[in-house]
Amino acid sequence: MTPRIQRLLEFVWAKEHHAYRREVAFEPAEQLAQENIPDIQRVTRRLAEVLGAETPVILPDQKIVFLRTVKSLPPVFTDQEWESIKSKHYIHETGAINNICPGYAGTIRHGLDWEKQRCLRSLEKADEKQKEFLRCVIDSIDAVLRLTRRYRLEALRRGDTEVADILSRIPKNGAKTFREALQFLRILHFTLWCEGEYQITVGRFDQYMSDYLKADLDSGQLDLQQALELLEEFFISFNIDSDLYPGVQQGDNGQSMMLGGVDSNGEEAYNLLSELCLKASCELKLIDPKINLRVSSKTPLSVFESGTRLTREGLGFPQYSNDDIVIDGLVKKGYSLEDARDYTVAAC
Numbered sequence: 001m002t003p004r005i006q007r008l009l010e011f012v013w014a015k016e017h018h019a020y021r022r023e024v025a026f027e028p029a030e031q032l033a034q035e036n037i038p039d040i041q042r043v044t045r046r047l048a049e050v051l052g053a054e055t056p057v058i059l060p061d062q063k064i065v066f067l068r069t070v071k072s073l074p075p076v077f078t079d080q081e082w083e084s085i086k087s088k089h090y091i092h093e094t095g096a097i098n099n100i101c102p103g104y105a106g107t108i109r110h111g112l113d114w115e116k117q118r119c120l121r122s123l124e125k126a127d128e129k130q131k132e133f134l135r136c137v138i139d140s141i142d143a144v145l146r147l148t149r150r151y152r153l154e155a156l157r158r159g160d161t162e163v164a165d166i167l168s169r170i171p172k173n174g175a176k177t178f179r180e181a182l183q184f185l186r187i188l189h190f191t192l193w194c195e196g197e198y199q200i201t202v203g204r205f206d207q208y209m210s211d212y213l214k215a216d217l218d219s220g221q222l223d224l225q226q227a228l229e230l231l232e233e234f235f236i237s238f239n240i241d242s243d244l245y246p247g248v249q250q251g252d253n254g255q256s257m258m259l260g261g262v263d264s265n266g267e268e269a270y271n272l273l274s275e276l277c278l279k280a281s282c283e284l285k286l287i288d289p290k291i292n293l294r295v296s297s298k299t300p301l302s303v304f305e306s307g308t309r310l311t312r313e314g315l316g317f318p319q320y321s322n323d324d325i326v327i328d329g330l331v332k333k334g335y336s337l338e339d340a341r342d343y344t345v346a347a348c
Helices: 004-012 016-020 031-035 039-053 077-086 104-110 112-121 128-158 159-166 178-195 210-219 225-238 273-282 301-313 323-332 339-343
Strands: 096-099 198-200 255-259 291-294 319-320
Touching: 004 016, 004 225, 031 077, 039 128, 039 178, 104 112, 104 319, 112 128, 128 159, 128 301, 159 178, 159 255, 178 198, 178 210, 178 225, 210 225, 210 273, 210 291, 225 273, 273 291, 273 301, 291 301, 291 323, 323 339
Parallel strands: 096 198, 255 291, 291 319
Antiparallel strands: none
16 A cells, blocks of 8 residues: 555545535425425436535545535435325335446446437437436536536646546546546536445446456556556445445445456456456555455355455455356356356445
8 A cells, every 4th residue: 555545545544534524505305395396306406406515625646536515415405395205116225226237348448428418319319208317418518517617627736637637538528547547436426425326336347447447557658557546546445435325224224246257158257457446445445445256166266265355354345246157047047148247246
């Protein structure tokens, strides 16, 4: 662990960043009810409000930014509306979207502006219900980009040209480097929590992020130590706001990642980034992200040894998933072999 990461870790452990948090008065649910605003538009308006109320904060020693400053999210339904909804439907837990793994890879590769343009093109042939959804997606993208611009201005104010330069490109455009990809994923994951979802995983992180790492290592832009340092800072970001996230108990928030397994051709997919993730988790000893490790009868002993070293730290992971059983079981349930080989876990 480098001195910079140690200082950042100690800053977070001391909860010094909590000083930036505040309660915010948002548009009351009663107003949304009086205007008879549809559900999807309510959530979209809340996201825009929450992101608009966020105060851009860049902590000392940070290279990967975005910090939650708004303490709590406002409800989008009144108590009376919830009573009516529950009288007609079964509501799981809080009723918010949960226990999912979004498809981050394409968005990180192409950028939010690309996603926005795709929505704009789709509007031409969409029906009214589809148009409502697409407009909400566009509004959400715009809200994220507005907050990113404010973070860029804060970076410039602080004289941090590196962060400002990165935020001038992403998330509007696709990531080109490992650091840009990590920052992009941080923004996406941050946004999902601000939108009200929970138990949101990052999926097969070592698969969709490894090309960025390899390109930087091959070009000499990063060496292994620099890559590990960035990865450890990214891991710390999972823990900065986690006490604000819903869960059964503190730390039970579903911020997990899946490592290893096989690729679409059935070949071993455990790679250098997989190994760096286990090393980062061992060094930091933080509860998030939680590591799930896919293994099989063909998994090299060295992978189990790396997993065992992490187990020894007493964090309760990695949790192991047996590809020999799971993939075959998914195929029997009707999934294509290619999709079955690409499985991940939903939170737990």
